[in-house]
Amino acid sequence: MSSRVNTQVVLRAHPEGPPREGDFACVQTTVPRPADGQFLIRNLYLSLDAGFRQWMNEGAGDGYLPAMELNQPVMGLVLGEVVESQHPDYSPGDLVMGRTRWESFSLADGNDYMTKLAPDPAVPISHYLGVLGPTGLTAYFGMRDIGRPKPGETVLVSTAAGAVGSVAAQIARIHGSRVIGLTSSDDKCRWLVDDMGLDGAINYRSGEGIEAGLARLCGDGIDVYFDNVGGATLDAALAHLRIGARVVMCGALAGYNDTKPLPGPFNMFKIITQRALLQGFMVTDYVAEYPAAIDELAGWLKQGRLRGAEEVVEGIEQTGPAFCRMFAGGNRGKLVVRVGEPSRV
C-alpha cells in the first residue's frame, strides 16, 4: 500500500474573487499508513461544495472551520471505501462519507462528521454526496425545521439550479407549495420548470431584473425564502415577505468571493412588520438524524417525487477546474468528481 501514489489537489493561491484554475494544483505523494485509531479511505467521489470557498480566503478561519493553508490539500467532503484500519469501529470494505481533503486516499479517525453508509444498490452511489448526502440533507433540514412549506404557500429558492437549491425547491413542491427559483440564465430557468417541476423561475441576470421578476411571479408575496446567497438577492426577497414568512438562512454565496462584508441588507424592517422568522442553521447539527432523513429522501427518490440532479466529472485532475466552473454558474445540481469505483459493486 505505501508504495502507491496519493494524488492531492492543493491550494496554490488564496483565490482573489471567483476561484481560478491556477489557484489549484495536483501533486503526488505516497499513500499514508493509518496509525492507531486511524483508518485509510480510498476516495471514490469528491464533493464540490460552494460553501468551502469561504475558507479558502487568507485568514478566513471562523471558529467553525480553519482557513485553508497554501500548498496543503483542499479541505472537502469525500465518499470512499475503507482499505486499511487501526480503528475498532471501521473495517476494510466499509463505505464512509465525511470531511477530509481533495485527494485519492485520506486518513481519518472517525471525527469530522464521518458517517458509515449502507447504500441502496438501486441508487447511484454518488447520490450519497448529493441528494442523499450533505447537500440533500441541508435542503431537508432547512425546509423541515425553518421553512416549513405548506400547501398553497409561495416558496422562493435562490441558486435553485444548484445542488442544495434544486433539492430544497423540490422538497417544497412535495409539500404542496408553489415554488419559484432564482438562477442566472434562461436555459437554467427552462430546466427548472421543464425538468425539475418548479412553478416558475427568474433569471436574475436578465434585462427584467430581480425586482421585476419577483413582482411578476411573487406579486402576492413570499411565505418561505430559502436563501443560499444573501446580499442584494436577500434584500429583494425581504421586500416581498408575507405576514408570518420564514427565511431559511442557508448560505451567503454572494459574499464568498469577497474579503470584506457585503453592505446591507436594508429591508430588515420588513422582518418586523411581517412578523417574519429569519434563522440560520448548520446541517452538521443534525448528524444523529441523518439516517432517518436519508430514508425519507430515498423514498421520495424511488417514488419519482424527487430527482437527484448531478454532474459527474471524471478524474481528480478536473477537481479545480470543476470547482471554478461552479462559481461561473456552470453546474446543474450536484457536482462530484469520480476518483474510483467501490471494490464490491
Ligand SMILES: NC(=O)c1ccc[n+]([C@@H]2O[C@H](COP(=O)([O-])OP(=O)(O)OC[C@H]3O[C@@H](n4cnc5c(N)ncnc54)[C@H](OP(=O)(O)O)[C@@H]3O)[C@@H](O)[C@H]2O)c1
Ligand atoms: N447551512 C449549511 O449547513 C449548508 C450546507 C451546505 C451548503 N450550504 C450553502 O448552500 C449554498 C449552495 O451550495 P452548493 O454547494 O449547493 O452550491 P451550488 O448551488 O451547487 O453551486 C453554486 C451556485 O451558486 C451560484 N453562484 C455562484 N457564484 C455566485 C455568486 N458570486 N453570487 C451568487 N450566486 C452565485 C450559481 O448558481 P446560479 O447560476 O443559479 O446563480 C452556482 O451554480 C451555499 O451558500 C452553501 O454555503 C449551507
